[in-house]
Amino acid sequence: MEAEVKKLKLNADNLAVCLHSLLKRIEQLEGSAGHDKSNGTASDINISPSKSIDEALGALLAEETESAVNGPKSDVKIICNETVSIDPDTGLKKRTKVTERILTTKTFHAIAVNDGETHDCNYISFSTNEPRFITLKSNPFNDIRYHRQDGAFFITEVKPASSYAKDLHCGDAVVEINGQPSYTIRNLNSLHGELKLKVVSIPIHQAPSIFYRAIFDYDPNNDSYIPQKWSGLALKKGEVIQVMSQDDKWMQARKVNSVDKVGLVPINFASERVAMLTPYGRRVLILLGAPGVGRRTLKSMLLSYMPQYFATVTPLTSRAPKPKEEEGREYYFRTKAEILNKIRAGEMVEWGELDNQLYGTSADTIRDCIRGGRMCVLDCAPQALRYLYNKEFMPFVVVISPPDLTDQWQINKAKPNPRTEEQLQMTIEENKLLLSSEYAKMFHLILPNRNIDITFRRLIDALNQLKSEIQWVPEVWLSR
CATH class of the missing domain: 3.40.50.300 (P-loop containing nucleotide triphosphate hydrolases)
Structure with missing residues (x-):
């Protein structure tokens, strides 16, 4: 008997706490409703604390559900489940009502914004670790210079005026031709027809060890002597380039921190010859x-x-x-x-x-x-x-x-x-x-x-x- 009384008292205490929280919420809603009325946006719900708990809870749920459905910015969904069970020991009926608030996902739509002037790009930069797949209508190996090493063909020079200059660059390694590994092909000049090449940018340590550090900025758009503006390599002061090939007027080079883009730099641009040193301090x-x-x-x-x-x-x-x-x-x-x-x-x-x-x-x-x-x-x-x-x-x-x-x-x-x-x-x-x-x-x-x-x-x-x-x-x- 004492255990049952103790259990009932505990339930009563829990119910009192729930009732107190519910009444506090009702008072908040009534105050909000009065404020809305004073501003000409009357609320249709006016809950009195004297009403039963079920009525108050029902009114509260109705208000929140209506707000969730009709509110223009609401992302809350209310779900209410009610169950009735009988205690096998006491025979008392237990009524349980569970209310869940679920945050629904908002959907946002992209809006086109004018972000200024657009520019045409004559080349695509690729990650050093990812290969490029190029389809050429004719054999390019008669117009470029290359050498064979480690089972691949390393391109050492591409003339800027060549029709292949936008697809093949100094520092590229041709690892496959028409699906066949490059090392299986002995005579490149004998290839005819359409060629499908798999090309990767070779690492810095496999390319020529000729490095320069820019003393001043260089902008190919301001250089009237460059053959094509798009073929130039823009440089900022302090950037280091690796020279892949050169002639009397131009160097074909790439930045050491961005080896995918190779461009032209004048042979006499303000620079300092530098060397790369291992971080271990020994050679x-x-x-x-x-x-x-x-x-x-x-x-x-x-x-x-x-x-x-x-x-x-x-x-x-x-x-x-x-x-x-x-x-x-x-x-x-x-x-x-x-x-x-x-x-x-x-x-x-x-x-x-x-x-x-x-x-x-x-x-x-x-x-x-x-x-x-x-x-x-x-x-x-x-x-x-x-x-x-x-x-x-x-x-x-x-x-x-x-x-x-x-x-x-x-x-x-x-x-x-x-x-x-x-x-x-x-x-x-x-x-x-x-x-x-x-x-x-x-x-x-x-x-x-x-x-x-x-x-x-x-x-x-x-x-x-x-x-x-x-x-x-x-x-x-x-x-x-």
């Missing part, structure tokens, strides 16, 4: 280590992880190219006499002979990589430090060291082609010789490689520290 990353420690794997991971910051070089060889090999991709193919002349002239960082053919790395290929604004990654022999450890190349030297024999053995068992215990022991001995050699004073970091992923992460962390911490280098590197 070459040298990975040393005994055979089998994983330095080539780390090099490949680094080049794939951040190709915009790291690059490597293409070696030279005196052997003939194999089928599907391309100049500058797998090797630079030179005669044996040419490579020997480079060795005598001191232009080779390292070299060797295999099957009576010469292989090696040229210093010029490293310089080209550096001029492209990227850190050159080399996995070379320690003897190459004699050539590279100077202020021109400013290397960061990392030694990849093997773990002890027990750890090596555990790692080796998981490999598809495990090495013998003698080979593992030889790796450890060669590492000891390297760490005690005359080159040890040039080492900046030693990374034991127990897990390739962890070692790679530690290498990235060490490189990031070069960007944020003070570096100590030989004083001679900073002297003139």
Whole structure:
């Protein structure tokens, strides 16, 4: 009995709170109605507090529903549900009324607004990462200059007066022709009829490393000598351009922060020749280590992880190219006499002979990589430090060291082609010789490689520290 009385009292208290809130709302509505009458906009609903709760609630809902339907700016919808149930214990009837206010979605219509003068655009800018698909009625490769690299055709010059100048630009790479990959097409001049090209803008580091910073603004619309106004490249003071090609009067260039649009800039415009510097403060990353420690794997991971910051070089060889090999991709193919002349002239960082053919790395290929604004990654022999450890190349030297024999053995068992215990022991001995050699004073970091992923992460962390911490280098590197 006491529990039932307590429950009824609780219901009465809740009802009193609801009634108080309802009466307060009714008074607000009555005050609003009186205010509307004084302004000549009478309300048809006048609710008295003496009316029953159901009548008051019904009047309130009717007023809000009418406001929702007829109001010019209302976005409120009222839904009312009423249920009657019988308490199985007491037999009392319970009447429940649920009121919901739902905000409906407004629909807005665009209104045409005159935003000023419109301009004709003779070109379309595309995102660097998105290809362009171009259909040409005839073969353009007889009227433009290009070179083949990495399985694509890189356009190096397009004459402004050419009929293809609006579709093809310097710095474009043609990756597909009529649905076929470019590397499968050997003779471009033999193509006839309509051609469908898939074109992308090549990254900055794959284009010529010639950069200028504008000292003053340049507006091609004010240049009376430019062949076509639309072909010019407007510049603001301080903007940096990359020159794709040039002649006696004009440069075909693009902005480094917007590589999709290539235009003409006069050869004598006020500018300063500049170079791009890697953010790591060093120009070459040298990975040393005994055979089998994983330095080539780390090099490949680094080049794939951040190709915009790291690059490597293409070696030279005196052997003939194999089928599907391309100049500058797998090797630079030179005669044996040419490579020997480079060795005598001191232009080779390292070299060797295999099957009576010469292989090696040229210093010029490293310089080209550096001029492209990227850190050159080399996995070379320690003897190459004699050539590279100077202020021109400013290397960061990392030694990849093997773990002890027990750890090596555990790692080796998981490999598809495990090495013998003698080979593992030889790796450890060669590492000891390297760490005690005359080159040890040039080492900046030693990374034991127990897990390739962890070692790679530690290498990235060490490189990031070069960007944020003070570096100590030989004083001679900073002297003139």
